[in-house]
Amino acid sequence: MTPDSYKRIYTQDTPRRHAPVASTGLLGWLRHNLFRSWFDTILTLIAGVLVVNVLIGFLQWSIADANWYSVLRNLSNLMIGSMQADPAAIDRVNLMTLVLAFGIGVSLRAWSRVGLRGWGIVALLAAVIVAVPALTNPLPKPDSVIVTGSLPVVSGSVTETPINTLAFIGGQGETVSVRLASTLTASDEALSRPANFGDRASDALFSAARARLASQARLATIEASLQDTALPDNERAVLTSERDTLSAALEATVIGTYRLDAGGASVRILANDGITLLAEATLTTPDDQLTFTLPSSGWYVLQNTATVEGTNVLLAMNGIYPALERSFTRPSLNPDGSPVLDPRTNQPRLVSITQHARVTDDFAIAEPVPKLDGADATRYLFVNNAYRGSRPLNDYLVLHLGPFVERTGRVLLPILGLVALGYALMQALDRVLPPTPPAPKLSRRVAFWMWALMPIVIYIIIASTNPQAWGGLFLTFLLTAVGIVVSFPIGVLLALGRRADDLPVVKYFCILVIEFVRGVPLITVLFLASLALPLVNPALSEVPGAVRAMVAITIFSAAYLAENVRGGLQSIPPGQVEAAKALGMNPVQVTLRITLPQALRAVIPALVGQCISLFKDTSLVAIVGLATYLFISIVYFIFSFVMAYVSRKIEDSGSGVARQVKL
Amino acid sequence: MKSNNPQDPIIVCNKINKWYGDFHVLRDVSVEIQQREVVVVIGPSGSGKSTFIRCINRLEEHQEGDIIVDGIPLGNDIRNIAAIRSEIGMVFQQFNLFPHLTVLQNITLAPMQVRRQSRAEAERKAMELLERVRIPEQANKYPGQLSGGQQQRVAIARALAMEPKIMLFDEPTSALDPEMIKEVLEVMKDLARSGMTMICVTHEMGFAQEVADRILFFDQGRIVEEGDPHTFFNLEVEHHERTRAFLDQIL
Numbered sequence: 001m002t003p004d005s006y007k008r009i010y011t012q013d014t015p016r017r018h019a020p021v022a023s024t025g026l027l028g029w030l031r032h033n034l035f036r037s038w039f040d041t042i043l044t045l046i047a048g049v050l051v052v053n054v055l056i057g058f059l060q061w062s063i064a065d066a067n068w069y070s071v072l073r074n075l076s077n078l079m080i081g082s083m084q085a086d087p088a089a090i091d092r093v094n095l096m097t098l099v100l101a102f103g104i105g106v107s108l109r110a111w112s113r114v115g116l117r118g119w120g121i122v123a124l125l126a127a128v129i130v131a132v133p134a135l136t137n138p139l140p141k142p143d144s145v146i147v148t149g150s151l152p153v154v155s156g157s158v159t160e161t162p163i164n165t166l167a168f169i170g171g172q173g174e175t176v177s178v179r180l181a182s183t184l185t186a187s188d189e190a191l192s193r194p195a196n197f198g199d200r201a202s203d204a205l206f207s208a209a210r211a212r213l214a215s216q217a218r219l220a221t222i223e224a225s226l227q228d229t230a231l232p233d234n235e236r237a238v239l240t241s242e243r244d245t246l247s248a249a250l251e252a253t254v255i256g257t258y259r260l261d262a263g264g265a266s267v268r269i270l271a272n273d274g275i276t277l278l279a280e281a282t283l284t285t286p287d288d289q290l291t292f293t294l295p296s297s298g299w300y301v302l303q304n305t306a307t308v309e310g311t312n313v314l315l316a317m318n319g320i321y322p323a324l325e326r327s328f329t330r331p332s333l334n335p336d337g338s339p340v341l342d343p344r345t346n347q348p349r350l351v352s353i354t355q356h357a358r359v360t361d362d363f364a365i366a367e368p369v370p371k372l373d374g375a376d377a378t379r380y381l382f383v384n385n386a387y388r389g390s391r392p393l394n395d396y397l398v399l400h401l402g403p404f405v406e407r408t409g410r411v412l413l414p415i416l417g418l419v420a421l422g423y424a425l426m427q428a429l430d431r432v433l434p435p436t437p438p439a440p441k442l443s444r445r446v447a448f449w450m451w452a453l454m455p456i457v458i459y460i461i462i463a464s465t466n467p468q469a470w471g472g473l474f475l476t477f478l479l480t481a482v483g484i485v486v487s488f489p490i491g492v493l494l495a496l497g498r499r500a501d502d503l504p505v506v507k508y509f510c511i512l513v514i515e516f517v518r519g520v521p522l523i524t525v526l527f528l529a530s531l532a533l534p535l536v537n538p539a540l541s542e543v544p545g546a547v548r549a550m551v552a553i554t555i556f557s558a559a560y561l562a563e564n565v566r567g568g569l570q571s572i573p574p575g576q577v578e579a580a581k582a583l584g585m586n587p588v589q590v591t592l593r594i595t596l597p598q599a600l601r602a603v604i605p606a607l608v609g610q611c612i613s614l615f616k617d618t619s620l621v622a623i624v625g626l627a628t629y630l631f632i633s634i635v636y637f638i639f640s641f642v643m644a645y646v647s648r649k650i651e652d653s654g655s656g657v658a659r660q661v662k663l
Numbered sequence: 664m665k666s667n668n669p670q671d672p673i674i675v676c677n678k679i680n681k682w683y684g685d686f687h688v689l690r691d692v693s694v695e696i697q698q699r700e701v702v703v704v705i706g707p708s709g710s711g712k713s714t715f716i717r718c719i720n721r722l723e724e725h726q727e728g729d730i731i732v733d734g735i736p737l738g739n740d741i742r743n744i745a746a747i748r749s750e751i752g753m754v755f756q757q758f759n760l761f762p763h764l765t766v767l768q769n770i771t772l773a774p775m776q777v778r779r780q781s782r783a784e785a786e787r788k789a790m791e792l793l794e795r796v797r798i799p800e801q802a803n804k805y806p807g808q809l810s811g812g813q814q815q816r817v818a819i820a821r822a823l824a825m826e827p828k829i830m831l832f833d834e835p836t837s838a839l840d841p842e843m844i845k846e847v848l849e850v851m852k853d854l855a856r857s858g859m860t861m862i863c864v865t866h867e868m869g870f871a872q873e874v875a876d877r878i879l880f881f882d883q884g885r886i887v888e889e890g891d892p893h894t895f896f897n898l899e900v901e902h903h904e905r906t907r908a909f910l911d912q913i914l
């Protein structure tokens with residue numbers, strides 16, 4: 001027996017190698033997360049099919065059907081509500097937004113780092129914002145079609161009268177043209193598949209054409225069934241009678257019934273006085289066209305003096321689009337821009353203004369509607385002239401996507417610019433005056449003081465605007481910001497108070513406040529603030545509603561925050577306090593330096609969750625339409641996402657505990 | 664009244680009694696500790712060792728008896744408590760470093776907050792102490808990034824930064840892996856040699872034999888035996904029955 005039976009020395013080295021390809025990178029991620037086992041694979045495939053289906057359905061809906069006009073034309077309403085009526089208020093909100101954007105740029109540099117990839121994404125975004133409208137603007141816009149003439153169109157139980165006089169809005173230098181809608185009137189088939197803005201009478205025509213095609217199809221099936229010799233006699237009788245009724249009804253085409261084929265039109269464009277003739281033309285062939293370039297922005301009147309009595313004409317108009325009517329109340333302004341005060345109440349005197357805004361773009365005018373024979377002319381309004389038919393991609397691009405990107409770009413580009421500016425300035429600052437470690441970067445100091453002063457700056461900016469007019473996302477944002485900023489110290493104090501076992505009075509007061517507020521829904525607190533408080537003390541009704549809501553929301557969120565913070569305080573091991581005490585720190589120092597900083601870090605996810613729900617709670621979303629709602633959700637999502645992102649950043653920073661457990 | 668006479672004891676405990684609820688945890692504990700003395704407290708688990716040393720800096724409140732530290736009586740007077748705490752440093756079994764602060768900030772916090780030192784001065788002092796506990800390169804790390812032995816050395820530096828006259832150690836090596844125990848004990852031995860007054864609760868008998876001036880043996884809330892380490896660990900001499908039982912187990 002040799003002794004090496006129990007002792008071995010291994011000298012052969014196994015060289016280090018790279019991990020197998022399939023376990024790293026994209027492939028590794030896919031395998032690890034989506035195709036780990038056959039069960040995972042099946043789930044992934046099912047989910048994939050579902051997601052693709054939903055996406056396709058959503059895209060089809062959003063391109064072909066969704067009504068995005070209400071989002072597009074009400075963007076400023078969604079953002080700032082009735083403040084939009086006051087140009088000075090708009091300026092102030094814009095200024096506030098830009099200041100905040102600058103602040104975000106500064107903070108990005110101070111606490112984080114935007115790499116080449118980040119700036120690439122920003123540049124790409126800017127490029128898209130510039131490129132999309134540039135590409136979509138030259139695309140042809142869809143026509144508007146209206147029925148003119150003297151034969152009413154019957155659809156089901158309603159009768160739609162053709163329009164012979166139509167007041168429309170347009171901008172200086174725009175060219176409008178009017179033709180016969182000859183492609184649509186070529187056949188009932190063509191008439192049944194519109195893709196235009198159409199008025200009610202034309203819509204009735206389209207449905208009639210569709211109904212007739214359906215009847216024709218039915219007739220064909222009946223004929224086929226009747227060929228079958230095995231058909232029982234009683235059924236044959238029923239089918240025969242249905243066939244006779246149908247074929248009698250189908251004798252005349254829709255085009256023939258409403259005499260769309262009978263003759264041409266004589267159209268003219270009048271100025272907004274309804275008298276001055278600007279242009280006229282007789283349209284008899286598909287090539288005839290009335291073309292006119294508008295000399296100034298405002299109202300115009302289009303008239304058809306039908307050539308043949310007892311006929312209709314379907315007119316296709318290009319460059320003429322329906323308008324939305326919108327009204328605001330706003331403070332009446334002196335020539336110097338200051339509000340006119342009511343001498344009795346000392347409140348700004350309000351005036352009401354009415355605007356007409358074109359649905360296809362941002363063009364809007366405040367001029368009154370033209371009068372014809374002493375009455376308002378029939379206006380070309382969106383309510384009566386919806387988009388008819390299924391929208392082709394071209395129309396989606398030119399009516400929705402292009403204008404939307406252009407509109408948001410006007411807001412986003414300056415914001416992106418200021419973010420970049422703030423970042424660049426701070427980068428330069430850190431370059432010129434580099435910190436000596438362990439002192440923090442100079443940009444951090446700047447960012448810290450900037451945010452500390454931000455509430456004051458914002459207050460100065462918006463103080464002069466009228467709180468009665470605050471609305472939209474701006475109001476939500478303001479309420480949330482104030483709610484969070486003000487409720488934070490209150491909530492922390494309540495939490496500390498609730499833990500102060502040595503001060504029973506303070507302790508039970510805090511418990512009472514916290515539990516009372518947490519016990520009622522926010523809506524109740526808001527209700528109390530807005531309705532009940534003024535009853536208690538009439539002087540309170542002088543306080544604007546928005547401010548009262550702010551107070552309510554602040555108290556509400558402070559109570560929830562207090563409980564979150566208390567949870568955090570409880571999670572801190574007693575050894576921390578003992579160590580701090582043993583070092584001679586007094587209770588205030590222990591709280592401010594040791595327990596609170598740790599407690600707050602520990603409850604960041606809960607606090608952010610609370611901020612997000614506060615942000616959502618502060619607005620009662622009136623559902624204007626699914627599209628509007630979707631748009632709002634996206635905005636909400638972005639804000640919530642940013643909050644969550646910031647939370648992760650703070651969690652990652654500074655806490656050794658978090659570092660240790662992070663994989 | 665501060666005593667400057669080096670002959671006077673720096674800590675005097677006279678018949679201290681303490682209860683947790685109705686549980687009598689310290690019973691007539693009396694001891695005098697001289698300046699520059701190193702006292703090691705040993706005894707079975709649950710015998711009241713931690714409670715005893717925590718009473719000395721008032722992390723626990725005793726109900727009867729007197730504790731006088733450096734001439735200051737420890738009572739309910741908040742100013743006295745603060746004064747005594749700033750003269751006593753303490754090191755815990757679980758380190759109790761502040762996880763949200765870097766090593767340097769852990770050490771400089773109390774000197775800046777309590778002693779009102781300037782940041783520059785506190786940091787200079789902190790770096791010196793980190794040299795002394797042999798981890799100057801870890802200054803800007805967070806506690807979570809250090810090994811247990813390194814953390815405990817930071818904790819010692821943190822306590823020393825307040826320039827205490829007395830250091831209390833409550834089982835400073837019990838939560839450490841064997842190879843880290845040594846590095847912490849080395850630092851404690853250095854400290855003992857430099858003349859610091861120390862009270863150490865520890866199970867490191869080698870350390871006790873090497874540096875202790877005196878051993879206090881606790882059992883069921885009482886000091887049942889005390890003596891110099893040589894005699895104490897000598898099984899030949901006469902011992903209290905509890906001491907003998909304890910020594911039989913560990914030696």
Ligand SMILES: Nc1ncnc2c1ncn2[C@@H]1O[C@H](COP(=O)(O)OP(=O)(O)O)[C@@H](O)[C@H]1O
Pocket residue numbers: 683684686688706707708709710711712713714715
């Ligand atoms: N906060 C407390 N409340 C009640 N009993 C305690 C408390 N702390 C310690 N004790 C009890 O007091 C006794 C002494 O504890 P301790 O001083 O920690 O012992 P040692 O440090 O010697 O192991 C033990 O029986 C322990 O269970």
Ligand SMILES: [Mg+2]
Pocket residue numbers: 712713714834
């Ligand atoms: Mg103990």
